[in-house]
Amino acid sequence: MAHRSMTRRDFVRNCAAGVSALALGPLMTRDSGAAEGKRPNIVLIVSDDHGRGDLGCYGNPVIQTPNLDRLAAEGVRFNNAFCTSASCSASRSVILSGLYNHYNGQYGHQHAYHHFISFDRVKSMPVLLSQGGYRTGRIGKYHVAPEEVYKFDVALRGNSRSPVQMADNCTDFIGAADERPFFLYFCTSDPHRGGGKAEDLPYQPDRFGNRREGYPGIKEVPCKPEDVVVPDFLPDIPECRAELAQYYQAVSRVDQGVGHLIGLLKRAGKYDNTVVIYISDNGIAFPGAKTTLYEPGMNLPCIVRTPWQKNKGIACDALVNYADLTPTILDFAGATPRDYQFHGRSFKPVLQRGRAEGWDTTYASHTFHEITMYYPMRVVRERRFKLIWNIAHGLEYPFASDLWESATWQGNLQRGNKRYGKRTIDAYLHRPKFELYDLENDPHEVVNLADDPKHRNKLEEMKAKLKAFQKRTKDPWILKWEYE
Amino acid sequence: MAHRSMTRRDFVRNCAAGVSALALGPLMTRDSGAAEGKRPNIVLIVSDDHGRGDLGCYGNPVIQTPNLDRLAAEGVRFNNAFCTSASCSASRSVILSGLYNHYNGQYGHQHAYHHFISFDRVKSMPVLLSQGGYRTGRIGKYHVAPEEVYKFDVALRGNSRSPVQMADNCTDFIGAADERPFFLYFCTSDPHRGGGKAEDLPYQPDRFGNRREGYPGIKEVPCKPEDVVVPDFLPDIPECRAELAQYYQAVSRVDQGVGHLIGLLKRAGKYDNTVVIYISDNGIAFPGAKTTLYEPGMNLPCIVRTPWQKNKGIACDALVNYADLTPTILDFAGATPRDYQFHGRSFKPVLQRGRAEGWDTTYASHTFHEITMYYPMRVVRERRFKLIWNIAHGLEYPFASDLWESATWQGNLQRGNKRYGKRTIDAYLHRPKFELYDLENDPHEVVNLADDPKHRNKLEEMKAKLKAFQKRTKDPWILKWEYE
Numbered sequence: 001m002a003h004r005s006m007t008r009r010d011f012v013r014n015c016a017a018g019v020s021a022l023a024l025g026p027l028m029t030r031d032s033g034a035a036e037g038k039r040p041n042i043v044l045i046v047s048d049d050h051g052r053g054d055l056g057c058y059g060n061p062v063i064q065t066p067n068l069d070r071l072a073a074e075g076v077r078f079n080n081a082f083c084t085s086a087s088c089s090a091s092r093s094v095i096l097s098g099l100y101n102h103y104n105g106q107y108g109h110q111h112a113y114h115h116f117i118s119f120d121r122v123k124s125m126p127v128l129l130s131q132g133g134y135r136t137g138r139i140g141k142y143h144v145a146p147e148e149v150y151k152f153d154v155a156l157r158g159n160s161r162s163p164v165q166m167a168d169n170c171t172d173f174i175g176a177a178d179e180r181p182f183f184l185y186f187c188t189s190d191p192h193r194g195g196g197k198a199e200d201l202p203y204q205p206d207r208f209g210n211r212r213e214g215y216p217g218i219k220e221v222p223c224k225p226e227d228v229v230v231p232d233f234l235p236d237i238p239e240c241r242a243e244l245a246q247y248y249q250a251v252s253r254v255d256q257g258v259g260h261l262i263g264l265l266k267r268a269g270k271y272d273n274t275v276v277i278y279i280s281d282n283g284i285a286f287p288g289a290k291t292t293l294y295e296p297g298m299n300l301p302c303i304v305r306t307p308w309q310k311n312k313g314i315a316c317d318a319l320v321n322y323a324d325l326t327p328t329i330l331d332f333a334g335a336t337p338r339d340y341q342f343h344g345r346s347f348k349p350v351l352q353r354g355r356a357e358g359w360d361t362t363y364a365s366h367t368f369h370e371i372t373m374y375y376p377m378r379v380v381r382e383r384r385f386k387l388i389w390n391i392a393h394g395l396e397y398p399f400a401s402d403l404w405e406s407a408t409w410q411g412n413l414q415r416g417n418k419r420y421g422k423r424t425i426d427a428y429l430h431r432p433k434f435e436l437y438d439l440e441n442d443p444h445e446v447v448n449l450a451d452d453p454k455h456r457n458k459l460e461e462m463k464a465k466l467k468a469f470q471k472r473t474k475d476p477w478i479l480k481w482e483y484e
Numbered sequence: 485m486a487h488r489s490m491t492r493r494d495f496v497r498n499c500a501a502g503v504s505a506l507a508l509g510p511l512m513t514r515d516s517g518a519a520e521g522k523r524p525n526i527v528l529i530v531s532d533d534h535g536r537g538d539l540g541c542y543g544n545p546v547i548q549t550p551n552l553d554r555l556a557a558e559g560v561r562f563n564n565a566f567c568t569s570a571s572c573s574a575s576r577s578v579i580l581s582g583l584y585n586h587y588n589g590q591y592g593h594q595h596a597y598h599h600f601i602s603f604d605r606v607k608s609m610p611v612l613l614s615q616g617g618y619r620t621g622r623i624g625k626y627h628v629a630p631e632e633v634y635k636f637d638v639a640l641r642g643n644s645r646s647p648v649q650m651a652d653n654c655t656d657f658i659g660a661a662d663e664r665p666f667f668l669y670f671c672t673s674d675p676h677r678g679g680g681k682a683e684d685l686p687y688q689p690d691r692f693g694n695r696r697e698g699y700p701g702i703k704e705v706p707c708k709p710e711d712v713v714v715p716d717f718l719p720d721i722p723e724c725r726a727e728l729a730q731y732y733q734a735v736s737r738v739d740q741g742v743g744h745l746i747g748l749l750k751r752a753g754k755y756d757n758t759v760v761i762y763i764s765d766n767g768i769a770f771p772g773a774k775t776t777l778y779e780p781g782m783n784l785p786c787i788v789r790t791p792w793q794k795n796k797g798i799a800c801d802a803l804v805n806y807a808d809l810t811p812t813i814l815d816f817a818g819a820t821p822r823d824y825q826f827h828g829r830s831f832k833p834v835l836q837r838g839r840a841e842g843w844d845t846t847y848a849s850h851t852f853h854e855i856t857m858y859y860p861m862r863v864v865r866e867r868r869f870k871l872i873w874n875i876a877h878g879l880e881y882p883f884a885s886d887l888w889e890s891a892t893w894q895g896n897l898q899r900g901n902k903r904y905g906k907r908t909i910d911a912y913l914h915r916p917k918f919e920l921y922d923l924e925n926d927p928h929e930v931v932n933l934a935d936d937p938k939h940r941n942k943l944e945e946m947k948a949k950l951k952a953f954q955k956r957t958k959d960p961w962i963l964k965w966e967y968e
Contacts, residue, residue, distance in 0.1 A: 476854075
């Protein structure tokens with residue numbers, strides 16, 4: 001199904017046609033997500049800055065993520081799942097709204113002086129689930145606003161760096177004697193940078209939340225810097241290895257929280273009627289990933305485990321993105337609203353398939369991280385080619401403050417290296433207006449084909465696609481095609 | 485008093501010491517603004533995009549502004565009054581908060597998808613006046629958010645393009661049998677661009693709100709294109725003259741609204757105890773003024789008429805800016821809060837003086853107009869020298885959409901002119917990191933001295949001043965001195 005070239009109106013009409021007759025009223029249609037008839041509970045776990053390469057089930061031989069690997073073995077993992085903005089607030093707003101953030105208004109960070117908020121017109125996933133008969137709860141990182149727009153019935157408390165404790169704090173919510181199904185939004189602050197520099201360690205890596213006294217219920221899994229897998233987009237220098245080791249430890253903490261949460265679902269007798277989804281908001285918190293729309297910034301872990309999965313443990317090649325999550329979860333819940341349009345679409349139909357035709361193109365749209373970091377990028381990503389439009393290409397690429405200060409970036413600079421991973425530092429900081437990559441032959445996005453006459457047609461075709469996407473999704477930055 | 489080099493803490497301490505003992509409670513001190521003892525009513529009139537050169541009392545021999553000229557003849561006009569951000573929402577937030585908008589959070593436009601809002605921590609002029617015992621009303625253009633922050637007791641209704649009718653709609657508010665003094669915030673949408681292109685006229689100027697059927701109570705004052713005064717920053721081409729003629733007509737409409745409002749104050753017997761202030765939010769809506777921090781964008785009309793003015797009709801040379809308005813008006817009202825800091829200070833002490841020592845430096849800070857128009861600029865303006873730091877100088881200068889489309893800009897382009905006013909088009913669009921101007925010898929800001937070795941010390945001194953200003957006023961963009 002070539003949905004991406006459909007109009008949004010067509011798409012919504014098709015969606016509405018595809019859901020069944022058990023209407024809840026004028027607003028909702030109800031289509032039991034569970035083939036078995038009962039509407040499932042849904043747990044959406046969002047970790048913070050967890051890269052796709054850093055799970056056992058995605059091929060990392062070192063990092064310890066047994067619980068996530070088990071979840072993937074029971075379900076399906078997506079190899080082409082993308083955030084649409086590689087920044088926490090922006091990405092979470094897309095996850096929770098089904099709308100690109102250039103349209104939902106959460107253009108960048110919500111907190112402190114950044115102060116971006118979404119529009120009141122947004123109908124969010126938790127609000128729609130609540131209207132659809134779900135009880136909704138959230139715990140941990142939130143980072144979107146205003147609260148009325150992203151309203152959950154309850155906000156459970158708990159240190160978002162302490163995932164086992166977070167899970168424990170969900171016990172009553174999960175086990176409540178309430179015949180309504182539940183939706184739980186479970187968001188760790190791990191493995192985000194934080195907690196300061198480890199002055200006591202060689203190369204003084206960021207702690208990534210690790211602390212000497214540990215966290216309740218967590219068996220810390222330290223990793224040696226010499227054992228980590230340094231991905232191609234990072235420099236293989238001791239500072240980077242030291243930071244990756246800290247990061248791995250934080251990831252294992254998330255994994256234990258997930259394991260503990262699943263244990264609680266099982267003990268409450270709910271696991272057999274619960275959908276569990278695991279994603280990360282954006283790429284790893286290192287220059288080259290987070291805040292960029294290069295692959296390490298946007299291609300992320302996405303594991304979906306439903307109790308009715310037949311082809312367990314498969315990898316699905318559909319290109320899905322985070323604007324698809326709200327439609328998908330509402331589809332599970334049978335709570336897809338009528339007369340309201342999302343930018344994404346439900347990927348529930350592809351969960352049993354490894355190869356997913358009709359899911360061959362996706363888009364991304366990033367504008368701000370911090371308010372001071374204006375760097376709008378628009379991306380069209382096909383299976384083989386990818387186009388990035390750097391709208392503010394005249395600017396030096398603006399750093400998130402914590403990434404700029406990182407031991408990895410500063411260490412690489414101080415060593416006088418001209419490259420950072422496979423890319424030159426200069427190319428990283430000074431980007432051309434268009435970047436066109438052949439991901440089959442150049443998976444690290446180093447050879448820009450935008451000026452290559454042989455790829456002129458491809459470039460024009462993808463520019464046209466991008467512009468049509470912007471028009472369809474009412475992107476304010478579309479005017480930048482005309483004039484600055 | 486060399487206030488500008490004082491710390492804010494010193495400044496606030498001095499302010500607090502300078503107000504009298506008639507305390508209202510823990511929050512307020514009361515110092516009757518009226519020497520006569522009774523607290524005055526205050527009317528703040530804010531027009532939209534009215535340039536300083538376009539009033540009779542500021543030297544324009546053609547434009548018809550008899551009522552504003554009379555107001556100036558009874559009061560004092562400032563020759564060096566500056567907005568701090570040459571954009572409607574941003575500037576109005578500064579007017580109403582006494583804080584630079586990089587700190588009050590209203591970084592750009594409030595409406596539609598721009599969606600900027602101020603912080604809840606801001607204590608605005610109307611709220612403080614209300615707490616200080618004033619009844620407060622507003623009519624016309626508002627353009628700031630959230631409403632709780634900029635709360636008035638009443639929002640009067642009226643077409644903001646119809647200033648006489650607006651004044652009429654204030655009759656009950658002005659005349660109310662209420663012993664409290666009042667504050668009226670009266671904001672026209674004239675002479676902003678609007679109403680489409682006049683297809684029936686040569687060169688198809690924007691209508692600037694003018695319409696064939698006119699407005700109630702207004703005697704339209706048409707102006708011939710050949711009669712307008714084309715200022716040096718604009719191109720003397722027929723398209724520009726045609727647009728200036730429309731603009732002049734809209735200004736005369738504002739003037740009649742002011743006259744009518746003053747008539748109502750007199751008839752209600754209130755004029756003798758009312759302070760009337762007239763300002764414009766930012767410069768004229770032509771490229772080269774509005775949205776820029778060149779002089780035509782920021783140096784604006786400011787007329788203050790108090791009933792107790794002794795030296796009537798003087799021009800005051802103090803460098804004041806719109807962050808000073810809230811402290812000044814609160815000073816008139818005797819409602820200066822304790823334990824709360826503004827960025828500006830009351831200019832009430834200079835109203836009787838032509839020459840105002842100690843008012844020799846001012847600052848400006850502009851970041852966004854539209855959300856898509858990121859172009860942060862920070863300015864320090866002394867009597868002779870002016871420094872502009874174009875933080876995003878790598879970008880082509882972004883246009884407000886209505887200015888880009890204007891007959892004036894497009895007409896000048898189509899004529900193949902290389903200049904726009906005194907500046908080259910290229911210099912207007914591509915700005916260096918620093919612009920340093922000697923306004924005495926180069927009032928049109930054409931000769932950039934930033935790279936001139938003879939001015940290196942001046943440049944460094946002003947950069948240091950700018951940085952200190954940013955630190956003092958907690959400007960998020962201060963980090964751009966360190967890294968992009």
